Amino acid sequence: MSVPASRDQAHRFEVAEKVYALYVNIxxxxxxxxxxxxxxxxxxxxxxxxxxxxxxxxxxxxxxLNKRETDFxxxxxxxFLFKRDTFxxxxxxxxxxxxxxxxxxxxxxxxxxxxxxxxxxxxQRLWRGLFLIxxxxxxxxxxxxxxxxxxxxxxxLNWLLQKLFAISIPWLSDTFWARFCVILVNIWxxxxxxMIMYLAGLKSVSPxxxxxxxxxxxxxxxxxxxxxxPMMRNIIAITILFSTIVTFANFDIVRVLTQGGPRYTTxxxxxxxxxLGIQSGDVPLGAAVxxxxxxxxxxxxxxxxxxxxxxxxxx
Amino acid sequence: MNLxxxxxxxxxxxxxxxxxxxxxxxxxxxxxxxLFPPFYMxxxxxxxxxxxxxxxxxxxxxxxxxxxxxxxxLLTNTLFPIYFKNTVIVTIITVAVxxxxxxxxxxxxxRLRFWGSWLLATGVFLTYLVPETLLFIPxxxxxxxxxxxxxxxxxxxxxxxxxxxxxxxxxxxYFSSIPKELDEAALMDGANWYQMLYRVFIPVAMPGIIAAxxxxxxxxxxxxxxxxxxxxxxxxxxxxxxxxxxxIRGDVMHWGGLMAGAILAAAPPVIIYAFLMDYYISGLMAGAxxx
Numbered sequence: 001m002s003v004p005a006s007r008d009q010a011h012r013f014e015v016a017e018k019v020y021a022l023y024v025n026i027x028x029x030x031x032x033x034x035x036x037x038x039x040x041x042x043x044x045x046x047x048x049x050x051x052x053x054x055x056x057x058x059x060x061x062x063x064x065l066n067k068r069e070t071d072f073x074x075x076x077x078x079x080f081l082f083k084r085d086t087f088x089x090x091x092x093x094x095x096x097x098x099x100x101x102x103x104x105x106x107x108x109x110x111x112x113x114x115x116x117x118x119x120x121x122x123x124q125r126l127w128r129g130l131f132l133i134x135x136x137x138x139x140x141x142x143x144x145x146x147x148x149x150x151x152x153x154x155x156x157l158n159w160l161l162q163k164l165f166a167i168s169i170p171w172l173s174d175t176f177w178a179r180f181c182v183i184l185v186n187i188w189x190x191x192x193x194x195m196i197m198y199l200a201g202l203k204s205v206s207p208x209x210x211x212x213x214x215x216x217x218x219x220x221x222x223x224x225x226x227x228x229x230p231m232m233r234n235i236i237a238i239t240i241l242f243s244t245i246v247t248f249a250n251f252d253i254v255r256v257l258t259q260g261g262p263r264y265t266t267x268x269x270x271x272x273x274x275x276l277g278i279q280s281g282d283v284p285l286g287a288a289v290x291x292x293x294x295x296x297x298x299x300x301x302x303x304x305x306x307x308x309x310x311x312x313x314x315x
Numbered sequence: 316m317n318l319x320x321x322x323x324x325x326x327x328x329x330x331x332x333x334x335x336x337x338x339x340x341x342x343x344x345x346x347x348x349x350l351f352p353p354f355y356m357x358x359x360x361x362x363x364x365x366x367x368x369x370x371x372x373x374x375x376x377x378x379x380x381x382x383x384x385x386x387x388x389l390l391t392n393t394l395f396p397i398y399f400k401n402t403v404i405v406t407i408i409t410v411a412v413x414x415x416x417x418x419x420x421x422x423x424x425x426r427l428r429f430w431g432s433w434l435l436a437t438g439v440f441l442t443y444l445v446p447e448t449l450l451f452i453p454x455x456x457x458x459x460x461x462x463x464x465x466x467x468x469x470x471x472x473x474x475x476x477x478x479x480x481x482x483x484x485x486x487x488x489y490f491s492s493i494p495k496e497l498d499e500a501a502l503m504d505g506a507n508w509y510q511m512l513y514r515v516f517i518p519v520a521m522p523g524i525i526a527a528x529x530x531x532x533x534x535x536x537x538x539x540x541x542x543x544x545x546x547x548x549x550x551x552x553x554x555x556x557x558x559x560x561x562x563i564r565g566d567v568m569h570w571g572g573l574m575a576g577a578i579l580a581a582a583p584p585v586i587i588y589a590f591l592m593d594y595y596i597s598g599l600m601a602g603a604x605x606x
Contacts, residue, residue, distance in 0.1 A: 034427070034430065043420065044435075119339075141580050156374040270540070278452070291449075
């Protein structure tokens with residue numbers, strides 16, 4: 001089957017023309033591309049600059065005014081806070097709250113993920129779904145449920161303790177128990193997130209590694225410490241960092257459950273800043289308290305970014 | 316030899332079976348911890364006031380006939396329907412605005428590079444890590460300067476700051492995973508950027524768009540700090556704050572009504588999640604890491 005030379009040439013020419021037209025088209029798009037690209041990002045830029053970056057610097061400015069916001073007082077608000085015992089208690093409680101809650105969330109999430117991973121695939125969906133419910137309920141509202149549970153005389157928890165051990169605990173009016181409660185509710189709310197992340201991590205570890213380990217006679221603990229945890233190191237690190245930020249900046253749970261009480265002992269940076277800045281009307285002092293979160297958040301963000309940078313480069 | 320093989324095989328099987336039983340046992344214990352609060356909330360919301368305030372009987376079950384009184388009361392005698400309406404309005408607008416902003420930006424950042432686009436992509440990620448407790452005080456002042464204090468429209472202004480970074484971030488991921496050949500094919504057909512976005516990117520990245528929409532919805536629906544700081548009059552309040560602050564000031568035994576309010580207010584996100592769990596989870600994963 002031979003095609004006459006002239007037709008073949010004409011065909012080739014046609015193809016070349018099409019390719020050239022495509023090339024021109026792409027070049028035109030490319031030329032307008034960067035302007036267009038910038039225009040498409042304008043709403044995002046406006047949002048980030050107007051409602052995130054500007055407020056951040058505005059917050060620094062506000063924190064340097066006096067209570068009536070008439071005079072510039074430099075770092076006086078910060079020095080004032082340094083001299084207050086309440087402030088240092090808030091600092092200690094914020095760290096205690098964050099470290100304890102994140103530790104137990106990571107632990108429980110890890111255990112849950114492993115338990116669910118044992119189940120047959122069909123069952124996994126149902127159980128995963130059940131455990132995620134605390135995480136999808138708006139925290140302010142689910143905390144209301146906990147608030148009712150912790151009610152000392154008419155509610156279920158103390159009823160049970162009364163029947164079993166003949167004791168009742170003043171859940172929210174005693175400092176130790178109030179701190180225990182806010183941490184417990186945070187663990188309840190946040191563990192499912194860890195579970196989901198770990199579960200996805202477990203799925204990504206190749207089963208051949210475990211088979212090879214079994215042949216070498218490794219037991220379950222050895223498999224956990226020498227295969228699972230090293231393979232999931234990245235996902236564990238990033239989940240813990242994310243959760244640390246969110247837990248450290250928590251507001252809803254403490255606000256609804258204890259309002260910072262008894263005697264300021266359960267306040268976190270967020271709730272204490274709300275109390276001073278919005279409720280007591282000392283906006284500069286409130287801004288100063290919330291700015292104290294920034295260095296810690298920045299350090300955490302730095303480590304997260306280092307973990308995720310690989311992915312950003314791919315973009 | 317064969318016998319030995321058989322024994323070790325049945326051993327493994329036996330081990331598996333025991334592992335499964337143990338897993339179910341511990342999962343059952345955890346389920347009690349994780350689902351008891353919502354269960355108890357639902358139970359309480361159907362109990363009569365006398366039953367709630369009585370010390371007799373087991374609190375986990377109905378000792379008297381269940382009642383719909385709290386729900387009826389909530390919907391007819393309180394401002395709850397107004398809170399619900401406000402939350403719906405704020406959420407719909409927030410979701411729409413956030414999705415438009417993030418789809419346009421993600422399309423641009425994933426395909427059409429410009430000077431500084433890498434920096435912007437990183438910046439988007441960093442802003443996603445900014446918690447609301449860091450910025451609510453300057454935003455409170457700014458909202459005041461705009462004359463939006465004590466208005467639900469202030470929330471429409473500030474909620475996108477919580478939703479857009481995450482949505483943009485995961486949309487960049489979804490858009491980047493679309494093969495370049497699709498763009499070229501569309502270009503060959505003479506599509507411009509708008510047609511390409513509308514006809515190619517949005518349909519192909521639909522799972523990502525659903526995941527981002529669910530996230531924006533959840534953020535806006537569950538928002539608590541901003542409305543608590545910005546809004547104080549009843550007619551403008553949203554569900555979360557309205558339920559937590561005003562329903563508490565009811566009669567002495569307010570628990571039934573309070574739990575009914577919390578259950579009704581928490582229902583929409585839970586229902587949406589029940590139907591779209593897989594999108595929800597994939598969005599969650601895409602937000603943090605991508606393997």
